[in-house]
């Protein structure tokens with residue numbers, strides 16, 4: 001196992017920030033830790049890395065106990081934290097060179113790794129820039145390059161795309177997938193469900209320091225009763241029509257607002273057809289009609305009763 005966490009408990013005074021968290025991250029995974037702000041993602045990462053003392057639990061990395069002094073483990077971990085941590089006095093090149101040099105002592109190898117990291121995050125044109133001259137997105141990319149240049153086996157990224165422009169965000173996500181393809185195991189924390197769905201092979205959803213669900217995105221979506229969301233642009237729908245639609249097979253709810261009929265249903269083969277049949281038979285005027293599969297937000301909503309989004 002690359003990371004093994006068993007019954008981790010971390011309290012800040014009265015607040016239990018991590019409440020009996022157990023997780024296993026396997027070789028080659030992109031493991032997503034998804035949860036709203038304050039759900040305990042950063043605290044969990046800080047405990048895993050032995051940056052924070054915890055109250056209870058077992059943490060092993062590469063099958064060895066993780067401690068603040070486990071330097072043999074730490075040299076194979078790359079960390080990209082939420083807050084950018086680079087030296088203002090050093091250029092882009094010098095920053096990456098500095099962090100890589102902490103791990104790689106052979107100069108030729110280090111120079112090659114630094115060059116590779118610069119190309120990897122797309123900062124070739126900015127090597128001589130100082131951090132304060134970089135945009136937010138480029139600064140994040142520099143932060144990532146500093147964390148990964150030494151080619152660690154395990155890379156932990158804590159919300160690396162917060163407040164990043166779409167171009168840099170895509171570059172970062174593509175980069176994470178590429179690092180994984182090159183052999184790194186990844187732990188990725190985020191409160192953006194779309195990102196986690198896009199890149200993670202397995203996802204753990206946290207709320208108030210507890211695990212509320214875990215699995216592949218398909219497994220998570222199969223855990224809930226919502227199977228499909230159907231939207232119909234429709235004109236002049238009466239309350240009686242809405243009640244009738246709610247009685248169709250598999251339908252769990254129907255609401256009508258701003259000329260849009262919004263229907264939630266369980267999984268079923270003919271949900272859309274049944275609704276269309278009803279609309280046609282009753283001579284109701286309609287425009288666009290489409291259906292959507294549940295999102296991870298729907299999973300979170302059904303389990304906790306609140307939205308994952310801020």
Ligand SMILES: Nc1ncnc2c1ncn2[C@@H]1O[C@H](COP(=O)(O)OP(=O)(O)OP(=O)(O)O)[C@@H](O)[C@H]1O
Nearest residue numbers: 012015017035036037038039040041042043044191
């Ligand atoms: N040093 C601290 N002292 C007291 N409480 C803290 C401390 N750090 C975090 N907390 C609390 O612990 C809980 C978990 O916070 P944490 O930062 O781990 O969550 P998170 O999921 O990473 O959220 P975010 O995305 O906002 O960083 C929150 O209620 C937070 O207010």
